[in-house]
Amino acid sequence: MKKDFICIGHRGAMGHAPENTLLSIEKALEFGVKWIEIDVYCVEGKLIVIHDDRLERTTNGKGYVQNQNIKYIRSLDAGKGQRIPFLEEVIKLIEGRASLNIELKGINTAEEVLKSIHANIKTRKWKKENFLISSFNHHELNKVKLYDPKIRTGALICALPLDYASFGSILGAYSINPSIEFVNSEFIKDAHKRGMKVLVYTVNHPEDMRKMYDLGADGIFTNYPDVFFDLFG
Secondary structure, X not given: OOOOOEEEEEOOOOOOOOOOOHHHHXXXXXXXXXXXXXXXXXXXXXXXEOOOOEOXXXXXXXXXXXXXXXXXXXXXXXXXXXXXXXXXXHHHHHOOXXXXXXXEOOOOOHHHHHHHHHHHHHHOOOOHHHEEEEEOOHHHHHHHHHXXXXXXXXXXXXXXXXXXXXXXXXXXXXXXEEEOOOOOHHHHHHHHHOOOEEXXXXXXXXXXXHHHHHHOOOEEEXXXXXXXXXXXX
C-alpha cells in the first residue's frame, strides 16, 4: 500500500460508537487512525460537535441545534450516555495522537474555529498541519483562507462538475473531498494536476476501499477504521 493512503475516522468510528462523541473518537484512536473527522456548529459562541442541524436523530433532544441554548444541548444524551462534546474536549482528547478534520456545519463557524485552532497551536502541541477545515459551504472555506491563508482547507462536494477540480483551485484548497457516488479517475487526476489531495467519503465496504485506492485517491473517510486496517494493514 502506498504510504500516503490515509484512513480518516468519520465522526470518530461511528460504525462502533455514537457518532461525534468522545467515545466514538476514542474508539477510532484505538483502531490506530491518524486522522479524525468531526462536525461543528457554533451556539452561543461555543463550538459543539454534532452533524445534523436538528437534534432528533442523534440525541434525545428536539429542535434545531442553533435554536437551543448550551445548557440544554449539554444536558442531552447523544447515545450510550455520551454528551454532545465541545470542540475543545475533542482537541484535548486526541492531542498528540492524531490530526483533526473539522467540518464547518453551521453558518459563521469559520472565525470561531480558527480562534480555537490558533489558541491550541499557541498553548498545546498542535501545529497548523494537524488541522484540516472542510465544508460544503465554500463561502465559509473562503472566509478561512481570508483569515489565515496557511490553514489547510478541504472542499466538500457531492457532484461531478464539468470542470472537475477547478473550483478547488479557486478556493486554494489543500484537498477536495468528494462523495464516493461521483468520484472517478479523471476527477482525481485533475485534482492531482492542480496540486490537491482527494479524500473520498464515506467508504465503508472493503471492495470500495480497494477501488478508491486503485483509482488513486489519497485517502478515505470511513465509519469502520478496523475494516480499513484489516484490508491494508
